[in-house]
Amino acid sequence: MKDALFVAGILFLIFPGLVLWRLPLIARVDLTARLAIAFAGGVAIVTLLLYVYNFAHIPWTRTTVGTPLIALGVFGLRGANLKWDSRGRLSSALILVFVALTIYGVITARETCGDLIFFWGPKGQRFHYAGKIDADFLGYNHYYLMHYDYPPLLPLAYAWASLVAHQFSWWGALFFTPVALLAMAFAFRGLAAPAVGEERARWYAVLLAAIVGYGFAIGMVGGAAEPPLLLFEIIAIAALTFAGDQRDAQILAAIALAAVALTKVEGAAFVAITVVAYLIVSRKAVRTALVALPVVALLGSWILFCWRHNLLDSYGRAKSAMHLELFRRTLTETLHQASYDVGWVPWIATLAPLAISRRLRRSLLPLIVAAGTMASTLFFYLHADNPWWWIEASAQRVLLTPLVCLVVASAAASE
Amino acid sequence: MTTRIEKTIIALATLILLIAFVNRLYTRGGPYFQLTQTIVDHVGPNKHETRDALVLLPKIRPLLPRGAQVACFRPINGAQNYDTPNFLTAIGQLPDQKVQPSFFASLDTPPASLVDYVIAVRDPFTHPAYHIVAEFPEGRLYKVAR
Numbered sequence: 001m002k003d004a005l006f007v008a009g010i011l012f013l014i015f016p017g018l019v020l021w022r023l024p025l026i027a028r029v030d031l032t033a034r035l036a037i038a039f040a041g042g043v044a045i046v047t048l049l050l051y052v053y054n055f056a057h058i059p060w061t062r063t064t065v066g067t068p069l070i071a072l073g074v075f076g077l078r079g080a081n082l083k084w085d086s087r088g089r090l091s092s093a094l095i096l097v098f099v100a101l102t103i104y105g106v107i108t109a110r111e112t113c114g115d116l117i118f119f120w121g122p123k124g125q126r127f128h129y130a131g132k133i134d135a136d137f138l139g140y141n142h143y144y145l146m147h148y149d150y151p152p153l154l155p156l157a158y159a160w161a162s163l164v165a166h167q168f169s170w171w172g173a174l175f176f177t178p179v180a181l182l183a184m185a186f187a188f189r190g191l192a193a194p195a196v197g198e199e200r201a202r203w204y205a206v207l208l209a210a211i212v213g214y215g216f217a218i219g220m221v222g223g224a225a226e227p228p229l230l231l232f233e234i235i236a237i238a239a240l241t242f243a244g245d246q247r248d249a250q251i252l253a254a255i256a257l258a259a260v261a262l263t264k265v266e267g268a269a270f271v272a273i274t275v276v277a278y279l280i281v282s283r284k285a286v287r288t289a290l291v292a293l294p295v296v297a298l299l300g301s302w303i304l305f306c307w308r309h310n311l312l313d314s315y316g317r318a319k320s321a322m323h324l325e326l327f328r329r330t331l332t333e334t335l336h337q338a339s340y341d342v343g344w345v346p347w348i349a350t351l352a353p354l355a356i357s358r359r360l361r362r363s364l365l366p367l368i369v370a371a372g373t374m375a376s377t378l379f380f381y382l383h384a385d386n387p388w389w390w391i392e393a394s395a396q397r398v399l400l401t402p403l404v405c406l407v408v409a410s411a412a413a414s415e
Numbered sequence: 416m417t418t419r420i421e422k423t424i425i426a427l428a429t430l431i432l433l434i435a436f437v438n439r440l441y442t443r444g445g446p447y448f449q450l451t452q453t454i455v456d457h458v459g460p461n462k463h464e465t466r467d468a469l470v471l472l473p474k475i476r477p478l479l480p481r482g483a484q485v486a487c488f489r490p491i492n493g494a495q496n497y498d499t500p501n502f503l504t505a506i507g508q509l510p511d512q513k514v515q516p517s518f519f520a521s522l523d524t525p526p527a528s529l530v531d532y533v534i535a536v537r538d539p540f541t542h543p544a545y546h547i548v549a550e551f552p553e554g555r556l557y558k559v560a561r
Contacts, residue, residue: 094429097433098433098436101436101437101440104440105440107450108440108447108448108449108450108451108456108457109451109453109454109455109456109457109458110440110443110457110458111458112454112455112458114465114500116454117454117455117465117469117503117504117507118500118503118504118507119503121507122503122506122507122510125507125510126510129510142515142516143506145499145503146503146506168510170454171454174454200421203421203422203425204425206425206429207425207428207429210428210429210432210433210436211428211432213432213436214432214433214435214436214439217436217439217440218435218439220458222454223454340435341435342431342432342435345428345431345432345435346428346432348424348428349424349425349427349428352424353421353424353425356418356420356421414418414421
């Protein structure tokens with residue numbers, strides 16, 4: 001029962017996210033994409049709410065947290081078009097095949113990430129029981145390996161679901177993974193369709209589901225931060241690539257980028273690269289600054305919180321020495337992991353359409369972000385004395401970010 | 416229109432990834448259609464390093480007083496062992512207790528600093544200050560004598 005309630009708590013987040021349907025750009029996309037974007041928005045909203053309550057010393061209860069969530073959902077639902085669009089059923093069915101395999105993978109404990117057991121789950125559970133972001137728990141020196149300053153989005157989302165279920169659910173946490181996979185494929189399809197055509201959007205959405213679904217399985221990300229991270233990343237990149245000149249897309253991207261930065265440490269690098277790419281593509285400094293504003297405010301407040309409680313660790317690691325002498329082997333090992341044990345098919349499938357395209361300019365933003373995140377991955381690895389175990393353990397997960405950017409780039413560039 | 420070559424590339428890649436996906440799930444071992452006991456039962460062909468703790472800790476949890484100081488590790492030759500996977504697993508599985516690293520139960524630890532309980536995963540723990548309280552197939556619970 002607690003597992004079902006925990007999953008219900010996660011799925012409920014679609015409801016407050018309906019507030020994003022008030023944006024005309026979102027209101028125009030198909031219902032599956034709207035629900036997917038609402039889910040991502042709901043996760044961002046509940047995180048922000050718990051985060052603000054933490055600093056305002058407002059207790060986390062079903063009433064204090066649930067009431068504003070319901071109010072936002074009711075506001076978003078007013079006058080909403082709930083008509084089901086039956087087009088794209090084949091692509092939906094194919095996407096659901098990969099989602100179903102992921103559900104099977106998590107329900108039979110085939111995709112569980114060790115990080116769920118070691119820190120994401122314990123932090124979410126502790127935040128729930130403490131009713132706050134427990135700085136004493138995070139900063140306990142013997143818990144160093146739980147990473148003091150990892151950003152709080154996933155533990156806060158888990159704390160919300162724990163609030164609904166009255167306790168943390170390890171199985172429920174695993175279900176975040178297939179839900180995020182489904183949401184990212186539908187969100188991408190809906191955001192891409194107006195710009196590249198429905199047929200192309202459907203094909204590339206299936207490719208996205210195939211790459212990410214398989215990537216989740218081989219990279220073992222069940223219950224870890226990669227599923228929500230990639231969901232927010234794909235929404236941000238798709239919004240800026242396919243509708244970057246529209247105000248609504250900029251608002252959506254700003255929300256998604258803020259969520260990216262609060263999900264994983266490397267999210268900060270992703271955001272920085274995306275903001276630079278958007279500045280290059282749009283050549284609008286003020287607009288770019290506005291897109292980056294929520295990130296600066298939220299990530300800045302998190303780093304300040306960590307600094308005040310003496311928790312800073314990962315965010316200060318770039319100050320350590322870089323081992324350029326390891327570059328060649330680091331690159332080789334990373335490229336080896338990038339094969340995903342399937343002959344680099346994900347890369348070939350995304351780069352081949354780009355190679356035959358004559359409209360690369362349209363995919364400049366995701367290409368810059370793909371190249372930048374690939375480079376930042378190597379940059380992080382080169383700061384370790386002995387990164388080989390780290391590369392083996394993480395490369396297949398972190399390389400999903402440039403891969404999903406390449407899917408967006410291919411879709412945008414295709415003829 | 417999506418070009419034929421694009422469709423071919425995407426269809427082939429999707430098919431290859433589907434086969435690889437099914438194969439990946441299959442090679443993580445059977446049984447394939449049974450609910451599992453822990454969330455790590457099929458993460459690899461071999462038993463996961465935290466599986467014993469994930470089975471043992473829910474059995475031990477009701478025996479521990481709220482707020483008790485606990486260490487959880489797999490002993491080596493009867494002695495404490497800094498065992499990160501079981502230590503971190505215990506933090507998540509025992510939210511009502513304070514989980515400490517294994518060296519809070521070493522022979523050198525001053526008696527006043529010894530943890531109240533030791534959960535010895537799989538192998539027995541030998542320490543003059545501790546006596547066994549409960550025994551399970553996956554490990555034992557010890558209590559300090561003060």
